Amino acid sequence: MTGRPVSGRVVVLTGGVGGAKLVLGLTRVVDPASITAIVNTGDDFRHLGLAISPDIDTLLYTLAGKSNRAQGWGREGESWSFMDALRSLGGEDWFAFGDGDLALHVLRSARLVQGETLSAITHDFARAWGIAVAMRPMSDDAITTHLATDAGELAFQDYFVARRCAPVVSAIRFEGASAARPAPGVLEAIADPDTQAILIAPSNPWLSVDPVLAVPGIRAALAAASAPVVAVTPIIAGEAVKGPTAKLMRELGLALTPATIAAHYDGVIDALLVDDRDRAADVPIAHAFADTLMTTLEDRARVAGAALALAASCRGR
Amino acid sequence: MTGRPVSGRVVVLTGGVGGAKLVLGLTRVVDPASITAIVNTGDDFRHLGLAISPDIDTLLYTLAGKSNRAQGWGREGESWSFMDALRSLGGEDWFAFGDGDLALHVLRSARLVQGETLSAITHDFARAWGIAVAMRPMSDDAITTHLATDAGELAFQDYFVARRCAPVVSAIRFEGASAARPAPGVLEAIADPDTQAILIAPSNPWLSVDPVLAVPGIRAALAAASAPVVAVTPIIAGEAVKGPTAKLMRELGLALTPATIAAHYDGVIDALLVDDRDRAADVPIAHAFADTLMTTLEDRARVAGAALALAASCRGR
16 A cells, blocks of 8 residues: 555645654655645744744754754754753743744844734745645644643643643633634645645644634535545554653543544544554444554655655545 | 042943943942942844843943953953854844853843842842942933934944944934933932032043933033042043044044043033143133043052042032
8 A cells, every 4th residue: 555656636634753854754755745734823922022933933843854853853963052041041941942943033023013924934934944735724823722720721832841741631722712813825735736735744732733724614624625634643652752642642632542542533534544453443434554653754755655645545445 | 639538439430331430439439338330331232132221231241340441342351153054044244142141141031021120120230240249220211322423323332333423423322311301219229418529431422421421410520429420531632542533533523632521521511531642732611730641550540549539629619
């Protein structure tokens, strides 16, 4: 099921680091200019007056070859003079801005104040860095992920960065979602008859993909799309690749199985790419198996290729 | 006339680099905690959404021992990752933010948005950096220096940084001055009966000191002050220490002499500290001579001491 060439366009719904790995893998198996990445902005927040879009930034750094792979976020070769000076002035330092990373936030903030949209700014940043993938925020309207926890209601960055995911989560909501509109090009890419596959990256389904699905119109567009929708499992051998997903699933009373992922995406996906290590699991949906762990660049291309092959097999049915 | 000890408080009106040298010199001859520096904010501007106060920042860096003396502005040991990244994103680069320098602008901007005053923010920054001098912006209200030039009307930074003072200046105005109020503590410091001397630093009289004098109430307070007001000449041997002052004076049709400075400050100052090299000049006001060139830290202390001694001699009259 691998190696079948894909013509036409590919759409991928993605969150942060894990999603960016899949998108990077996709650029190695199809023409990057044929890819549209619809990116979660539920984690977006303001700090020190600056507009921060963590998942957009992670994808920018990853696709531009500037990401810090060891650290898992931010820029390779980053320096920290700003934070040193900020601390010396008594500024808050729970969120760390790298010196070069600040350019994204300062320039984005300045352009937003001038009335430009996040879509337009993201497009320009991607072009400036030679990124051929069409990067589209899920929405230009503010949607912010909030978590009900045993430490009270927390904004996403407070939970994720300041408290390092320690609080126990009982519910998640996406403030502003009901009034938000998909960003320009999002519904069009999903509905495009040239789109051959729509992938959901192995990002956290509850924290990174659900905000995208919460934007009015996106879920319906996926259901109506002629292209098959294929999710790549974030679960490998009964564990999540990244810690917070597993902890969150347990707190929500969910089994760490492909079946949970399939149920979560019920009505959205046509098929699930399941990890080889879960071949024994019950998967109540069309599926294929692959080694979905993405450590090397070759891994990323292989997983992207497997997901596209699964989509192609759905089209063939 | 030198070496007479000064008790009580000292007030100094100051602009950028030249003024900061005098204030630093003052801290070597009197208790820094007895000094109030009233700082020009006419050069303040916004760039990339950040609030920049060049003269306040220069004084902060100088008094905290963080200034880059070779460059004449900014921080010693600065790094430039932000600007590299900004350029890579297509951002404007006519004004250069150092990585550490950004902390001042980002934190100040964030606190201004929260409704704090420039006075309060400046006070906190100075305290955080161990500066005992009371640093007071001339006003918490926006006053912006604009220049009528042969290239049209220009905001100060456009003239000074972007165009490197090349346009020919015909007039200067301080937008917002008529509606502005002196910042808290400014009039009080000038009128304080404990104030023994009020100095005007050898900053550009037209671009750096006039904005301070344009704040309603400051000129009257100086006239009414019991303390003598002494200016340190920015003219040495028929030239200005810093290029732009001489060029500007010529464009305004002014002779580069102590008499021009005395006439400019007529009604404001009681005496003028004139440079040794201008002993032959006609100085139609009380004055003393000193070597006013401030190259070393010792020079700065010597000039500050000479200005204070001149003030003391005025009190004795």
